[in-house]
Amino acid sequence: MDMTDLPGRRVPDAPQLRTLLLTDLCDSTTLVERLGDGPAAELFREHDRLVLKLQQQWRGRLIDRSDGLLLLFERPIDGLGFALDYVRGLREISQREPFVSRKLPIKARAGLHVGEVLTWRNSDEAVKVGAKPLEVEGLAKPMAGRLMAMARPGQVLISAVAEPLAHRAARELGERGQHLLWKSHGRWRFKGVPESQQIYEVGEPGIAPLRMPPASAKAWRDLPLWRRPAALAAEVAVLAGLAGGAWFVTRPQPAIAFHERDWVVVGDLRNLTGQKLLDDSLEQAFRISLEQSRYVNVLSDLKTRDTLARMQRPAGTALDRAIASEIALRDGARAVILPTVAEIGGRLRVSAEVIDPHTQTTVYAESADGQGAASALASIDEVTASLREKLGEALAAIESDSKPLPQVTTGNLDALRAYALGQASYASGKHQEALQLYERSTQLDPNFALAWLGQVRVQYSNVNAPGAIVPLRRAQGLRERLASREALYLDAWGAEFDSPADAIGKWVELAKLYPDFWAAQGNAALAFYTRNNFQEAVVYAKRNTAPQNELSAMGWDWLGRAQLGMEQYPDAAKSVETALRHGYKSSLRRKVAILAAQRDFATAGRFLDDLAPNDRHAYIERTSVALDSGKWRDAVATSQTGLTMARHQGGFDSRAMLLPMAVSTWLAGDTAAATRYCATAVNQALGALSAVENADAVEDAELALSASILMVRLGDRSLADRVLDVVDRQEKISAIPSVVELAVVLRAEQLKLASDPESAVKLLEPLLAGHERFQTRVALMGAYLDANQHAAALEQARWVRSRRGLAYIELECGYCLQALNVADSNAAMLAEAQALAGLGRAGDSARALQDFDRYWPVEILPAHLRVKRDELTAVSN
The missing domain is CATH 3.30.70.1230 (Nucleotide cyclase, GGDEF domain)
Incomplete structure (x- = not known):
């Protein structure tokens, strides 16, 4: 049967x-005949014991x-x-009696x-x-x-x-x-x-x-064709054609449940050639080739090393099958890819296997051979294309989204290795070392566009926008040598320099095309955040908090900032705590802002003490909290320290720190000194704007306008017209929403000073579209008061008083207006009392003054605020 x-x-x-x-x-029948039944039975018992032992040892079935x-x-x-x-076990058995004496090798x-x-x-x-x-x-x-x-x-x-x-x-x-x-x-x-x-x-x-x-x-x-009969060659060709067609018709579907936008972990490249040059360069090339896919997401090297640290593995632990699989399981990756390069029969072979991290079994394996090291990049392209197709990516997408590695990297393996080492240094936070390696890479190959783009990224990470200009221009000249994603990334950065008003559209486009490209999501969040569009900023910031993002902590920080801008204090606190837990130390400044915005100055002060004393940016919060607490002398001393540090570093910060200094001296009672600091800030910012290329042009325009606004409020309009004229002539920045809005506020302040508050109101009211700047509301509040529109003034005063989260977190010219915003959130209580008094509500006006006195007691007030407070007290009694 x-x-x-x-x-x-x-x-x-x-x-x-x-x-x-x-x-x-081998020759088992002969063995039995020569040994006889008894010894032969003993041989097979020994054999079976060996097989059973090895089965268990090597997990064989x-x-x-x-x-x-x-x-x-x-x-x-x-x-x-x-x-x-x-084989070894049989050899050992054959060396025992009775086999050795009978000279019967068992193989x-x-x-x-x-x-x-x-x-x-x-x-x-x-x-x-x-x-x-x-x-x-x-x-x-x-x-x-x-x-x-x-x-x-x-x-x-x-x-x-x-x-x-x-x-x-x-x-x-x-x-x-x-x-x-x-x-x-x-x-x-x-x-x-x-x-x-x-x-x-x-x-x-x-x-x-x-x-x-x-x-x-x-x-x-x-053998070669010339050594084979022609008939045999024809027969083999026919068979190969038939078998090849059958394979394409019957080839199996992928044996791993991989879907679009799933993640893979790339293990360390195993270099069996003995050529050390290939170690870092080909591993980086493999990543670059695979990252061209919009179907397959590659977990970044920085993220894998971060996960390795959380696994309590020492730095430098090899990402082999077992370790890479554990990382994949922890970070939600669907597969592990292990690349290998070896020299086989005089040819260089690049191979890769796809591993199921749950079982650590090989699902697919692909390889490509070439002649010499120069063939490696083409072989990598061939292997990654095959892997992408087997993981389910459409062939048309592979062809459309991919450029040859020699084009998007470099044929100079020394330059590629320098770039790879630069990437590793950047991932480790060693920015200066990374910059030197990227520069070395472009010295070896001036046409290596990715290495120029790497220099742009480092300079921005170092808050050195001017240093990014030269490498940006070089990268733009080599745009065709970038993969599609990186080319769009370059376009977005180019827009930040050349057409800032269009930059947000570029980041959003990139974020939509590549939803798992964290740089795009983060910069889109930042772009909406700078426009006070916190609802949209939250959308992109949340995407940036994905566990696969190596910079998810930064995503949590941006999310916390946007939530604070919407006065969502508990949510903001949770987001910032998550950022801190993930190691983003700058979030401590946001923690201080959240606490201070809720007037918990005691706790905020403890965290202020934890801020790095050499972090010049932290002196912005130090100054604001001191002002918020009514500690004018502390605010002056703190802002002076920050200004001194910024001047030592140079660049935009040395100009921006002049405005907190001006606010501090003003509230400390020295209006003349405050005016001088404002004038210095204006002149320095306008001087920077006159440069042929100014990477901080938007921030300088915002600074010049902001400092002029305070000057006019202090009664000095000498520089206002010049500022407006220079900014209006800056075509690439004059359309930026924040610049446009601050220019309107400055014009409104001029009108108020000229005793025309009604015209100021007409300028300001159209700006209330939901994303307006804090100072727009402050200016409108003052205009309404001057125009005796007390009900409207009361509404604005209560808005300004209540939006303390926005006061602390609004971003323009590097938080240069934070100190003024915070001070105005307190002064709004005086405006509230004035509006209530104008409405004939003396009791409510008195209660508003009591609130003001609780936060800024009368004995500490500067003269200009004490006079106003005393006038209102007389009216309210």
Whole structure:
């Protein structure tokens, strides 16, 4: 009865990728005849004990046995370990009695291959009549059989598919793995197999034959055409065509549940060539090639190293199969990719395997060969394209979204290695070292656009926008040498310099096209945040908090800022705490702002003490909190320290810190000094705006306008017209919403000073669209009061008084207006009392004054505020 007719026979499972090992005990019949039944039985008992031990050690599954063995393994290295130990074990058995005295060497031949197989479990009825419990079939099985059959006694042959996978993992064999001998026996043809196969031998010194296998009718070397009969060549071509067409029709679907925008972890490249130059350069090239995909997301090297640290692994731990798989599971990545480069038969081979991190089994493996190191980049492109297709990406998308690596990187491997080391330094926060390496890379290849773009990124990270201009211009001249994503990234940065009003559109476009490109999401969040559009900023900031983002802490910080701008204190506190927990130390400034905005100055003060004393930016919050608390002398001293530090550093900060200094001296009672600081800020900002290229042009325009606004409020309009004229002539910045709005506020303040508050109101009212600046409301509040529109003034005063989160977190000219905003949030209580008095509500006016006195007691007030307060007190009583 045929086995397929037995009841209960199960349908085969879906194809699975497995490692197959076939072995054959050489001359077993002769052994039995020469040994006799008793010693032969002892030999097979020893043999079975050896097989059982090795099965357990190498996690093999025995499928079939007679004179030989058929075993399945999850990984090629396990199959190879079994084969090597099996050959060695038989050698040790043959050195015992009675075998050694009879000079009977006991050897086996072995063939190892990786391929897809079908498995099914036979029913109990079938097993009872002689069927194996588990059946294994598939083209991989005869392939392993062909390798085994052609092997010499004691020889382990492996296929080209299995070789790079086993070679890569050989270090898992310990010290023995370092001494293994790997030998290529060239390309061979097998009967019934259309494609020629590269054959390798692996063995231990003194045990492996390391000789060319003998040819036979079923296996022969693939000789050049001129050495083969023409008829044979034609036959092989026909078979190859038929088999190739059949493969494309019947090729299996991906064996891993990978979907668009899923994540992969790229393990450390295993370099088996001995050429150290290839270590960093090819690993970086592999990442760049794969990152061109909009289908596959690559976990950044910075993120993998961060996760490694959270795993309490030392820095520099190799990302091998096990470690990379654990990182993938922790960070929600679907697959691990392990690249290898090796020199095989005089050719450079680039290979990669896709690993299921849950089982650490190989799902796919791809390789490409080339001649010499110069071929590596093209081979990487070939391998990554194949992997992307197998993971489910459409071929058309691969072709449209990808540019050749030599074009988007560099053919100079020294330059590529310098860039790779620069990337590693940048990921470690060593920005100066990264900058030097990027510069070295562009010295080696001036056309390496990515390295120029790297310099732009470092300069911005160092808050040195002017230093980014030259590399930006060089990168723009090489735009065609960038991958699509990086080209759009460059365009967005270019807009920040050349057309700032259009920059937000560029960042949003990039963020939508590449939703998992964190730089785009972060900069889109920042762009909306700077426009006080906090609702939209929250959308992009939340995307930036994804666990796969290496800078998710920064995303949490931006989210906290936007939430504070909307007065959502509990949410803002949670976001900032998360940012701090993830290591973003700058969020401590936001924590101070959240506490101070709620007038918890005692707690805010404790955290102020934790701010780095050499962080010049932290003196902005130090000054604002001191002013908010009515500590004028502390505010003056603190702002002076910050200004001194900023002047030492130079750049825009040295100009911006003049405005907190002016506010501090004004509230301390020295209006003349405050006016001088404002004038200095205006003149320095206008001087910077006159430069041919000013990376801080928007901030300088905002600073000039802001300082002029305060000057006019102090009664000096001498520089206002000049500021408005210069800013209006700056075409690329005059359309920026913040610049436009501050210019309107300055004109309104001029009108108020000229005793025309009604015209000021007409200018300001159209600005109330929901995203207006804090000073717009302050100016409108004053205009309404001057125009005796007390009900409208009361509404604005209560808005200004209540929006303390916005006062602390609104961003223009590097928080240069924070001190003035915070001071105005307190002074608004005086405006509220004035409006209430004008409405005839004396009791309510008195209560508003009591609130004011609670925060800024009368005995500490500067003269201009004390006079106003005393006047209102007289009216309210």
